Amino acid sequence: MTATRTRERGELFGPRFELFADMLIVGLATALAAAPVVTAPAALASACDLLRRRQLYAEPATAGRYAAALRARLRAPGGARRDLTAGVLLVAAVLLVAAYAALAGAGLPGAGLFAVALAAVAAAATVVGLRACALYGTPGPGPYGWGAAVRAAARRAAGDLPGSGLVVLALATAGACAWMLPPLLFLVPGPLALALTAVELRVEGSGR
Structure with missing residues (x-):
């Protein structure tokens, strides 16, 4: 059940503004955690998980909670190996697409x-990958691992x-936004994670 809070009389900012602030904090933390690139899948998945819990259970989404969630994910049995493997596969996929684009x-x-087909495949793979990040570690038929998350993301x-x-x-x-204002590159993971979380919650709310 989604937890909500109404604005009290005299309160300057309501819960929607709090969500905006939490989203920016999570975005900055995600950008820092994803800086080594191979940690990007785990960083984005942790952001989605934190924002999901904020929406469903009204848990604060702070930098400290984000760091704790990411540490717990990496320290889980086999967690670091799975997450780093996902990161390496991400880098390999990007390099492969870049090589094919150079050939085109x-x-x-x-x-x-060939360029049109490559763009379509890359877009589809990107959507599946992003949706997998929003699903990885969330409740399902047992917590999703990366393999299950990718399969579920492809179906969705x-x-x-x-x-x-x-x-x-x-x-x-x-x-x-990042192209027009490069400093926003450190904040855009927050809105992206929020959008991914909202899309998956929308599907789950519709019972699909």
């Missing part, structure tokens, strides 16, 4: 069609196209 830009025959991505479209829009918005 080299003017080879059929490069235009295909069965919930509006939600997948929202994920693409959230990622594009985050990227545009």
